[in-house]
Amino acid sequence: MNASATQQPLNPGDQAAPGTPGSGEGICPLCSGCGKTPDGKDCPNCGGSGRIIEGIGGG
Numbered sequence: 001m002n003a004s005a006t007q008q009p010l011n012p013g014d015q016a017a018p019g020t021p022g023s024g025e026g027i028c029p030l031c032s033g034c035g036k037t038p039d040g041k042d043c044p045n046c047g048g049s050g051r052i053i054e055g056i057g058g059g
């Protein structure tokens, strides 16, 4: 029950928390980085940021 104020809420498209080792920022595949859907609404996958956190490596 100790809410971390510094923790950013993850978007549905995020695969890892920001700053997670082995992860990196990537272009949202749903909106192609524009952060908007064709309807002009905020992209639900990335939360309108146009970018998601991808899990990279995974070796």
Ligand SMILES: [Zn+2]
Residues within 6 Å of the ligand: 028, 029, 030, 031, 032, 033, 035, 036, 043, 044, 045, 046, 047, 048, 049, 050, 051
């Ligand atoms: Zn998006």
